[in-house]
Amino acid sequence: MSEIVRTFTVEADDDGIRLDRWFKRHLPDTSFTTVAKWARTGQLRVDGARATPGDRIAAGQMIRVPPPEPEQPDAPKKRERPPLTEEETALIRDMVIHKDAAAIVLNKPPGLATQGGTKTSSHVDALLDGIQFEAEGRPKLVHRLDKDTSGALLVARSARAAAYFAKSFSSRTAKKVYWALVVGVPSLDDGMIDLPIAKQPGTGGEKMHVDEKEGQAARSRFRVIERAGNTAAWVELRPFTGRTHQLRVHMAAIGHPIVGDGKYGGQAAFLTGGISRKMHLHSRRLRIDHPDGGEIDIEAELPQHFAESLKSLGFDEMAGNMMPMDEPPPPTREVKKQQARAHAKQVRKERRGERRGRGAAGEKAPGKPAGGKPSAPRRPTGGKPGGGKPSGAGPRTPRGRAK
Numbered sequence: 001m002s003e004i005v006r007t008f009t010v011e012a013d014d015d016g017i018r019l020d021r022w023f024k025r026h027l028p029d030t031s032f033t034t035v036a037k038w039a040r041t042g043q044l045r046v047d048g049a050r051a052t053p054g055d056r057i058a059a060g061q062m063i064r065v066p067p068p069e070p071e072q073p074d075a076p077k078k079r080e081r082p083p084l085t086e087e088e089t090a091l092i093r094d095m096v097i098h099k100d101a102a103a104i105v106l107n108k109p110p111g112l113a114t115q116g117g118t119k120t121s122s123h124v125d126a127l128l129d130g131i132q133f134e135a136e137g138r139p140k141l142v143h144r145l146d147k148d149t150s151g152a153l154l155v156a157r158s159a160r161a162a163a164y165f166a167k168s169f170s171s172r173t174a175k176k177v178y179w180a181l182v183v184g185v186p187s188l189d190d191g192m193i194d195l196p197i198a199k200q201p202g203t204g205g206e207k208m209h210v211d212e213k214e215g216q217a218a219r220s221r222f223r224v225i226e227r228a229g230n231t232a233a234w235v236e237l238r239p240f241t242g243r244t245h246q247l248r249v250h251m252a253a254i255g256h257p258i259v260g261d262g263k264y265g266g267q268a269a270f271l272t273g274g275i276s277r278k279m280h281l282h283s284r285r286l287r288i289d290h291p292d293g294g295e296i297d298i299e300a301e302l303p304q305h306f307a308e309s310l311k312s313l314g315f316d317e318m319a320g321n322m323m324p325m326d327e328p329p330p331p332t333r334e335v336k337k338q339q340a341r342a343h344a345k346q347v348r349k350e351r352r353g354e355r356r357g358r359g360a361a362g363e364k365a366p367g368k369p370a371g372g373k374p375s376a377p378r379r380p381t382g383g384k385p386g387g388g389k390p391s392g393a394g395p396r397t398p399r400g401r402a403k
Contacts, residue, residue, distance in 0.1 A: 006065040010057050013160035019046070020053035022063070025159055030068070038066055081129070089130035096131060097152070098298045102161040102291050104131055104139060107300040108153045110278055114144035128155065142166045146245065148260075151178070151283025152300040164291040169242065174288040178237040178247060179225075179302070179320055181280035181309055182256040183268060185233040186224060192330045193220045193250040197243045207263065208245045210253050218243045220250045221329045225320050228313040232259065232271060236284075236323050247281065259309070274312055276305035287325070 014022055023030050032053065038044035039052045045064040046057060057063070084092075098105035106124065108114070113123040128139045139155040142165040156162035168174040196215030200207045219240040227233045233256070237247050248264045251257055257265025260279040270277055287297040302310070302317070310317060331339065 004067060006067070008063045008065065010059050010061045010063065012059045013158055013163075014057065015059040015160075016056055017159075017163060018053065019044075019051055019055045019057055019063075022057060023053075027065070081126070084127065084130050088127055092124070092127035092130040097300060098296065099133070100290075100296075102157055103165065103296060104155050104157060105286065105296065105298050105300075106131075106153045106155065108145055108150055108283075110148050110150040110303055110305070113147040114141065114153065120147075124153065124155075131155075143169045143242075145283055146248075146279075146281075148279035149178075149281045149283065150300070150303045150306070152176075152286040152298055153283065154286060154288065154296070161291050165288065168288050172240065172242075174286070175325065176239060176283060177285040177323075177325065178239070179282045179284045179306070180235050180237055180247065180251065181259040181275075181306070181313075182233050182235055182251055183231075183259060183265065183271065184256045185227045185230055186222060186235070186254065186256055189224045190330060191222055193222065193254060194218075195250060195253055197246060197249055199244075208243070208249050210249065216243060217241060218246050218250065220247055222251070223323060225323060226315045228315070232275075232313060234310060234313075234315050234320070236320065237281075238329070240329070275309050278303075278305045280306050280309060282306055284320070285325070 008026065010022070014025065017025075020032060020035060023032075023035050035044065035053050039050070042050050043064075043066040044051050046055065047061050048064075051063075092106075095106040095108060096104055097107045108124060113120050115125045116123045125141055128141075132138055135157045137158060139157055140159070140162040142154060142156050142162050145151065145153050154165060156165050165174075195210045195218060196212060197208050197218040198211035198215035200209040221238040221240065223236045225234045225236055235251075237251075239246050243249075245264070248258055248261050252261070252264040252269075257269040258279065258281050259269060259271055259275065260277055261269045261281070282302055283300060284302075285297075285299045287295060289295050307317070
């Protein structure tokens with residue numbers, strides 16, 4: 001075991017990241033518990049000052065790291081990633097539809113998970129060694145697609161690029177367009193679904209549902225591309241938030257589940273007439289700013305089952321390519337409420353102005369009532385017609401003459 005204190009210089013690719021994240025990148029064998037203990041005892045320092053795992057680091061700073069902890073004899077050894085077979089390498093390389101110095105875009109097939117999990121050993125993350133190519137480090141995932149969702153999936157080729165792309169996805173500056181085949185036809189050709197989503201209790205977090213009280217805000221736009229009678233519609237979907245299963249939950253919530261999505265649509269999600277039972281949700285287009293300037297704008301071809309379904313229903317794939325990407329979305333429910341309140345306020349203001357105007361007109365013409373017609377002259381109460389009380393007339397007594 002080495003007793004020498006280690007010193008590292010923060011590189012440009014690690015500028016701005018958390019210290020615990022730096023350890024995951026460069027000293028992955030060092031556990032978070034060990035890093036926290038070093039910080040607590042003052043052994044972990046950045047530019048000579050005590051540091052904590054949550055501190056942000058900057059390029060050029062010096063990180064002082066204690067000697068590695070002695071390995072425990074009974075500690076489980078970290079399992080090394082097995083080398084890829086020729087078939088696995090060919091599989092991941094056949095998915096590549098774009099490659100540059102910072103990014104690789106894959107066209108992920110349906111049925112392949114993005115990351116591993118319980119009972120999931122075959123996934124994109126396990127295959128990334130096959131597309132390292134000439135880069136120094138292993139490619140890194142920066143977003144994900146559901147297992148049964150196909151289409152454009154971006155991976156970063158460096159830590160710097162990963163941080164840049166991850167920020168683009170989290171800030172929603174990256175634009176994603178999905179194509180879906182849904183059951184039935186939405187009543188609107190262009191609409192915004194604004195329904196909060198939460199984990200459905202009792203499902204272990206594997207299923208989501210609409211929850212108006214406890215859910216997280218979720219917004220999705222849909223636009224109908226073509227329709228097949230009242231049976232099905234081909235729609236373009238744009239997520240404006242990134243909740244788990246968001247598009248699937250939202251389309252099922254408005255009564256038009258995605259074809260093949262039995263998880264959220266049940267048996268109603270499957271069509272007859274030879275339409276595949278696979279999920280018909282495809283990440284068609286991805287547009288994102290590039291860390292070196294410009295942007296990546298890439299389209300992913302449809303998987304075979306989706307293309308065949310469109311053809312079977314009489315849809316022309318070119319129609320989907322004609323949809324403008326930068327057309328502004330319809331206003332959300334909250335925006336509509338704000339607009340309605342502002343309109344009502346303006347109407348009330350105008351009515352108050354009208355009432356004040358009528359009052360002012362009445363003051364200028366006191367002989368005229370509010371309706372504008374002149375009032376009849378009042379008849380004298382006593383004396384001769386046309387005059388007031390006669391001069392010199394004394395008071396009258398009830399029921400009698402003047403005495």
